[in-house]
Amino acid sequence: MGRLIIFLSLLVCASIVHSKVAERHEIRKFPEGFLFGTATASYQVEGAWNLDGKTENIWDHLTHTKPCKILDCSNGDIADDSYHQYKRDVEMMRELGLDYYRFSLSWARILPTGFPDQINQAGVDYYNNLINEMLKYNIEPMITLYHWDLPQKLQTLGGWANPNIVDWFGDFAKISYELFGDRVKYWITINEPYQICNNGYGDGSKAPLLEYSGIADYMCAKNLLMAHARAYHIYDKEYRTEDGEIFIAFSAQWYEPESEEHEEAARDLNQFMWAQYVHPIFSKTGDFPPIMKERVAEKSREQGFARSRLVEFTPEEIEYVRGTSDVFGLNHYSTLLSYRNESLNSRFAVPSLNDDVGAATYQLSEWKIGESEKVMTVPWGFYKLLTQIREDYDNPPVYITENGFATYGGLDDDHRVEYYRGYLSAMLDAMDEGSDIRAYTAWSLLDNFEWRYGYTERFGLYEVDYESPERTRTPRKSAYVYKELVRTRALDLHYEPDMSKPLTIDEGH
Secondary structure, three states, X not given: OHHHHHHHHHHHHHHHHHHHHHHOOOEEEOOOOOEEEEEOOXXXXXXXXXXXXXOOEXXXXXXXXXXXXXXXXXOOOOOOOHHHHHHHHHHHHHHHOOOXXXXXXXXXXXXXXXXXXXXXXXXXXXXXXXXXXXXXXXXXXXXXXXXXXXXXXXXOOOHHHOOOHHHXXXXXXXXXXXXXXXXXXXXXXXXXXXXXXXXXXXXXXXXXXXXXXXXXXXXXXXXXXXXXXXXXXXXXXXXXXXXXXXXXEEEOOEEEEOOHHHHHHHHHHHXXXXXXXXXXXXXXXXXXXXXXXXXXXXXXXXXXXXOOOOOOOOHHHHHHHOOOOOOEEEEOOOEEEEEOOHHXXXXXXXXXXXXXXXXXXXXXXXXXXXXXXXXXXXXXXXXXXXXXXXXXXXXXXXXXXXXXXXXXXXXXXXXXXHHHHHHHHHHHHHHHOOOOEEEEEEEOOEOOOOHHHOOOOEOOOEEEOOOOOOOOEEEOHHHHHHHHHHHHOEEEOOOOOOOOOOOOOOOOO
8 A cells, every 4th residue: 555655646646747748738848058969988988998099998898898787698799880980970969950069088098007107099080080080060068087997007096085086187187188188178077976976986887896885985985086186177278269168067866755744854865976976066055965975973972983984074175175166067867766764774784875875775677668677767757856956066067967768779759759859848847937957968969888788788879780780770760850849949749750761961960
């Protein structure tokens, strides 16, 4: 009966969001100046893993030494071969009519030692060619400096758990600004701090597969925020252009209480899972969220630690980090229900982030559309998250830097179209209520190596034929729909494309 009540209450929540759409119009316009793009990341699409001077990164190392840690035992050695196929990628951007394209730099392709003593000209040439090809057609590059592929040589020195990475990352950022800053006005320092620290150093679900939750992930968190701030200040003081913007891209899912009695559990999850990284930058006070500091310090004392496992910022460091993002970059995919009860006391390892939070999550089977087990479709959670950001952080300008849906292939991806329409509608609801959202980025431009899922999950607007040496790209239905969205600057919930016609380049692109 309890779960039935939960389900019915969530249906009401979803119907309210849906009714907001119905009450307005079937076609909803975006404000003037709103930007549309797509995204990828270097390791996921480039391939050429050891060509032209590039050295090993942590995902090369993982997939070569423990290949079947990846669901299909695959790797990114070739991936989409964007290193050689970049002109086709730009052609696809033109077909969609994009305002910008978000991609990341491979640290190990530009700095083979990880340090600035050697700059690999072939790697520089690749990114110059890509940037120049985009700008030729008025497509703005949005560069992510770090999207998970740390040089393996730096990982052997401790990676993000080593405080010296603040200097290492600062050096890489400075060289990147010098090389490309004359043509790039959008810079993202780091993609998804939570995944880097908590998945890479905490639960061991992503490279470098370290399992020191409650210790190494907290060390990583502080070092990462300081490294981000270093890259921000270098840009702000030495390289900022008149229209330049630099920010960080957070991963934030929405944690909804199972019922009123679990509101505190949901609050704590939202604080630990994403506000851990947002609060130091966007709050008026800076520093980690108070509930997080108090909880970890208390548990650390109980567990016999000499000091809190959450590495503290000095007052000077708090000020160094606070305010270091021109906009709020947001990657969002889904929502989870949250609860807390006594049965959880023995469920989590001690110490660990999960034990520090003391709450658990699940998702409803009713949220599933299509075959994918990875992304549940909960548009109202997106609306609630955007509203929370507006209320907690004084309505910062927001760029949606990732949002997307996985399928298992095929060109008629109606479930992806359904997902996008639902989430874009929820985003427009938040905008109607005052949220300052200025850009939307579909993940992803084309199918790619999806980390631990390999090539089993496909997020692309374009399907990639991995049996073809050319890695042939073919537009899915979602590409046609996204093109119409970008062309009209409007969300038409009933638009049906004619897929018998090729997706062509409009005049101006």
